Amino acid sequence: MLGPISISIAMKHLYIHIPFCQHRCSYCDFNSYAHMEHRIEAYVTALCAELALLATTITPTPPRSAEAAALRPSIFLGGGTPTMLSLAQIERILTAADQIVPLAHAEVTCEANPGTLLHPDYLCGLRQVGVNRLSLGVQSLHNPTLRILGRIHNAQEAHQSYLHAREAGFDSINLDLIFALPGQTLEQWETTLVEIARWQPDHLALYSLILEEQTPLYAQVTAGRIRLPDDDHSAAMYELAMEYLAAQGYVQYEISNVARTHTTAPLPSHACHHNLAYWLNSDYLAAGAGAYGHLTTPPDPHRYANRLTIDDYLHALHVGQRPVAEIIPLTPADLYAETMMMGLRLNIGVSSAHFAARCGAALDAVYADEIADLVAQGWLTRDAERVSFTPRGRMIGNQIFQRFL
Numbered sequence: 001m002l003g004p005i006s007i008s009i010a011m012k013h014l015y016i017h018i019p020f021c022q023h024r025c026s027y028c029d030f031n032s033y034a035h036m037e038h039r040i041e042a043y044v045t046a047l048c049a050e051l052a053l054l055a056t057t058i059t060p061t062p063p064r065s066a067e068a069a070a071l072r073p074s075i076f077l078g079g080g081t082p083t084m085l086s087l088a089q090i091e092r093i094l095t096a097a098d099q100i101v102p103l104a105h106a107e108v109t110c111e112a113n114p115g116t117l118l119h120p121d122y123l124c125g126l127r128q129v130g131v132n133r134l135s136l137g138v139q140s141l142h143n144p145t146l147r148i149l150g151r152i153h154n155a156q157e158a159h160q161s162y163l164h165a166r167e168a169g170f171d172s173i174n175l176d177l178i179f180a181l182p183g184q185t186l187e188q189w190e191t192t193l194v195e196i197a198r199w200q201p202d203h204l205a206l207y208s209l210i211l212e213e214q215t216p217l218y219a220q221v222t223a224g225r226i227r228l229p230d231d232d233h234s235a236a237m238y239e240l241a242m243e244y245l246a247a248q249g250y251v252q253y254e255i256s257n258v259a260r261t262h263t264t265a266p267l268p269s270h271a272c273h274h275n276l277a278y279w280l281n282s283d284y285l286a287a288g289a290g291a292y293g294h295l296t297t298p299p300d301p302h303r304y305a306n307r308l309t310i311d312d313y314l315h316a317l318h319v320g321q322r323p324v325a326e327i328i329p330l331t332p333a334d335l336y337a338e339t340m341m342m343g344l345r346l347n348i349g350v351s352s353a354h355f356a357a358r359c360g361a362a363l364d365a366v367y368a369d370e371i372a373d374l375v376a377q378g379w380l381t382r383d384a385e386r387v388s389f390t391p392r393g394r395m396i397g398n399q400i401f402q403r404f405l
């Protein structure tokens with residue numbers, strides 16, 4: 001006799017934060033801590049407990065639009081430096097995560113600091129425990145700049161890590177790069193781009209340096225000991241990168257992200273599905289110290305923020321509680337604005353169908369005037385289906401986003 005049919009609905013996207021680093025970079029304001037290695041084992045145990053709580057207490061939310069439904073499920077191990085964990089610890093975390101997002105068909109990304117990947121066996125092990133996409137924080141190939149940034153790797157080690165990852169069988173590798181770095185010239189940036197393109201990574205994320213208060217770099221810049229390129233210089237570096245990488249076969253699909261492709265579809269084959277979930281303003285769970293989750297199922301759409309410090313986080317799970325520090329309710333107006341601000345980052349922009357499915361309201365009922373005005377000024381373009389940035393609009397995206405608030 002057949003038993004009851006069980007229908008399992010899983011959450012589609014899960015972010016897991018690993019807040020440990022060997023050394024704090026001079027520009028970093030992420031939730032990461034150096035010299036806390038003695039807490040890693042307890043943290044992994046607590047993280048697995050949090051994942052088990054999430055698996056039993058959160059009702060999965062199905063994707064709202066066809067574009068979101070087309071994404072692969074995803075798990076993203078970010079940090080911090082997830083590769084400071086042993087393979088056994090990463091395997092324990094992924095086994096717990098599998099109860100929320102089944103690993104079998106998921107994009108499973110692990111962020112990695114090239115300075116921690118000098119042993120090829122570790123990369124083979126990462127593949128074996130289920131990681132199928134690697135995101136390497138290369139940042140620059142100019143060694144004096146890497147030293148100013150306080151990175152623990154040099155250019156040669158970054159390349160070696162990349163080669164080891166290919167040998168280990170990773171066929172989807174992202175490299176993070178930063179531009180507008182201290183003292184950086186256009187020529188230095190071009191040299192880094194030319195060398196990186198020669199490696200042929202599948203995906204590149206390129207961000208201009210953001211000078212955050214309360215970082216050592218901020219103190220050095222405000223004291224006049226270090227100079228950063230000005231905005232015009234930074235814009236020239238951005239344009240140079242996008243033009244050069246397009247000529248090398250990379251497809252830009254988001255303001256800061258390019259990828260290789262095997263198809264003519266607007267989203268390249270190597271686009272990051274986890275980040276696409278953010279840009280499509282999808283729901284996702286998050287676990288780990290300081291992680292943010294996003295759940296918009298009625299009746300209480302909200303974002304939640306976990307406790308920030310490792311000790312506070314451990315304490316909550318030690319007494320069997322979810323480590324949530326703050327619940328931020330989301331109004332329909334929040335949902336409209338976030339769907340526009342995140343979606344316009346994509347080159348495909350925001351389709352009327354996606355907006356309606358995601359927000360339960362017609363795009364023109366909410367933003368007809370704003371869109372018409374921005375189209376008239378040449379910042380946005382619109383066809384029968386979609387609204388997206390013009391190339392000129394993409395350069396000043398942050399100012400345009402304000403119009404949707």
Ligand code: SF4
Nearest residue numbers: 021024025028032080
């Ligand atoms: S490796 Fe990343 S998270 Fe760690 S200190 Fe450097 S920038 Fe911050």
